[in-house]
Amino acid sequence: MLGIGLMLFVLRSLYRHEVWNEKLMKFIFWATNVGLLAMALLSLLAVGIWQAIASIEHGMWYARSNELMQQPAMVILKWLRAIGDTIFGLGILALCYFVFEISFRKKTE
Numbered sequence: 001m002l003g004i005g006l007m008l009f010v011l012r013s014l015y016r017h018e019v020w021n022e023k024l025m026k027f028i029f030w031a032t033n034v035g036l037l038a039m040a041l042l043s044l045l046a047v048g049i050w051q052a053i054a055s056i057e058h059g060m061w062y063a064r065s066n067e068l069m070q071q072p073a074m075v076i077l078k079w080l081r082a083i084g085d086t087i088f089g090l091g092i093l094a095l096c097y098f099v100f101e102i103s104f105r106k107k108t109e
Contacts, residue, residue: 001032004095015102028095035088043081050074 012020055063062068069078 001036004032007099011099011102018102018105020102021098024094024098028091028098031087031091031094035084035086035091038084038087039081040084042083043077046077047074050077 051063051068054068068074
C-alpha cells in the first residue's frame with residue numbers, strides 16, 4: 001500500500017495537468033482497503049489465533065504441522081482469504097488500467 005501511494009504521488013507530479021478519473025480512484029481506494037481488511041479478518045486473524053492457541057497448548061511443532069493445518073475448519077479459513085484477495089485484485093486491476101490510461105493519453109496529445 002505504501003508503494004501504491006508513492007506511485008500515485010509521483011504520477012500526480014508527472015501528470016499534473018491531466019484530469020484524473022476520481023470515480024475510478026475511489027473504487028481503487030475502497031477495493032484495495034476493503035480487500036486487505038477482508039483478508040485480515042476472515043482468514044489471517046482467525047488462523048493466527050488458532051495457531052497461537054495450538055502453540056501454547058501443544059508446542060510450536062504442532063502449530064506448524066500438517067495435522068493442524070489440514071483440519072477441515074482450517075482449510076475453510078485458508079480458503080476464505082480468497083474473498084479478500086479477489087476484492088484486492090479488482091482494485092489492483094483498476095489501478096493498472098488507470099496508470100496505463102493516463103500514461104497513453106498523455107503520449108497521444
